[in-house]
Amino acid sequence: EVQLAESGGGLVQPGGSLRLSCAASGFTFSTYWMAWVRQAPGKGLEWVANIKEDGGERFYLDSVRGRFTISRDNAKNSLSLQMNSLRVEDTAIYYCAREVPGATAYDSWGQGALVTVSS
């Protein structure tokens, strides 16, 4: 069974940093693109970043580029999102998600990690 489990969420002040992790199991992690998708409270879904199977390509939402870094450790079946210079508008549930091969749709999701940026 495919499982994705996020951790690392919490409350942080504006300008602060936080690192999210996603532990993957039940599939060959190293053969899938992976992504982070967020959802602000009561709002819709927003793609944040994704990363190629071998980590060689990474892409970001314009508003987080230069502040967030997506990475992966295929030996540990782990995906990460380092978030720096956090803003109030980054407050959201952050989901890690697996991409369907050949289509940037997400067929498996974690339960989400809540990140609250507030003073």
Add this chain to the structure above:
Amino acid sequence: EIVMTQSPATLSVSPGERVTLSCRASQSVSSNLAWYQQKPGQAPRLLIYGASTRATGITARISGSGSGTEFTLTISSLQSEDFAVYYCQHYKDWPRVTFGGGTKVEIK
């Protein structure tokens, strides 16, 4: 950026009824379109990708159609477990994707 518009925002439906949800793209996305279902407190679940391909384990009561700029998600006979919010998402501008604002299907 391609904008995805879903209508209506809320749909009130009785169990057993057929429901059709709409999603419109601001420019052609070909068949690069996915649909998700999200229930309160849960992560989204992929229903359809490639505009009409059902994801693994998705009931045949759910179907997707369309191409270009106009898409529909149809649930042939609404069951209690179908009351949720539905999102469309394009992936024409791979790797960047955008989602629609969602349609809430509620019990009438």
